[in-house]
Amino acid sequence: GAVVSQHPSRVICKSGTSVKIECRSLDFQATTMFWYRQFPKQSLMLMATSNEGSKATYEQGVEKDKFLINHASLTLSTLTVTSAHPEDSSFYICSATRWDHYGYTFGSGTRLTVV
Amino acid sequence: AQSVSQHNHHVILSEAASLELGCNYSYGGTVNLFWYVQYPGQHLQLLLKYFSGDPLVKGIKGFEAEFIKSKFSFNLRKPSVQWSDTAEYFCAVNAWNRDDKIIFGKGTRLHILP
Numbered sequence: 001g002a003v004v005s006q007h008p009s010r011v012i013c014k015s016g017t018s019v020k021i022e023c024r025s026l027d028f029q030a031t032t033m034f035w036y037r038q039f040p041k042q043s044l045m046l047m048a049t050s051n052e053g054s055k056a057t058y059e060q061g062v063e064k065d066k067f068l069i070n071h072a073s074l075t076l077s078t079l080t081v082t083s084a085h086p087e088d089s090s091f092y093i094c095s096a097t098r099w100d101h102y103g104y105t106f107g108s109g110t111r112l113t114v115v
Numbered sequence: 116a117q118s119v120s121q122h123n124h125h126v127i128l129s130e131a132a133s134l135e136l137g138c139n140y141s142y143g144g145t146v147n148l149f150w151y152v153q154y155p156g157q158h159l160q161l162l163l164k165y166f167s168g169d170p171l172v173k174g175i176k177g178f179e180a181e182f183i184k185s186k187f188s189f190n191l192r193k194p195s196v197q198w199s200d201t202a203e204y205f206c207a208v209n210a211w212n213r214d215d216k217i218i219f220g221k222g223t224r225l226h227i228l229p
Contacts, residue, residue, distance in 0.1 A: 106219040
């Protein structure tokens with residue numbers, strides 16, 4: 001079945017630094033990837049939708065200059081949290097789908113802690 | 116380790132049929148439970164969630180789910196499905212006192228025949 005690998009699973013960084021999170025589809029071509037964020041004890045919040053080869057579409061309230069999304073190939077999308085602050089500490093998860101949106105597969109998530 | 120199991124990968128029903136999608140999880144502590152839906156070409160949407168209280172939870176679009184702690188289950192139900200319910204459904208679990216990691220099941224693809 002379809003597999004999405006997300007890396008790293010856990011990262012701790014200092015305030016002001018940048019962190020890159022990778023989301024890879026291992027056995028299919030992911031034309032669309034979604035990035036979500038989960039706040040403690042809440043449901044997921046969609047941050048952005050990225051289609052391969054084009055700019056990501058950000059949800060209202062999500063700073064595109066802070067959360068840089070790159071979807072340069074059919075198997076890889078990256079989320080870079082720039083100039084991270086403690087309030088960016090959260091759980092980030094990606095999901096990917098094929099061109100026909102036949103099935104969605106989630107990564108295992110990344111726990112980001114900014115100190 | 117936590118895990119979430121959705122028993123049916125692909126379900127096909129006729130309109131007006133009743134629906135039940137199974138979800139079991141493995142974690143011995145207190146959990147938050149979710150059902151999400153993803154329509155073709157769209158992002159994930161929350162159908163319903165259980166945090167505490169009444170184990171029978173009602174969500175949007177006529178869906179409900181029942182948390183049975185003794186069975187580690189959180190099955191999703193709808194008495195009469197519509198063609199517009201065609202989508203992929205995900206069960207998810209978030210364990211308390213962990214690192215707020217949310218674990219998704221592999222999803223159930225529901226196809227409703229008109």
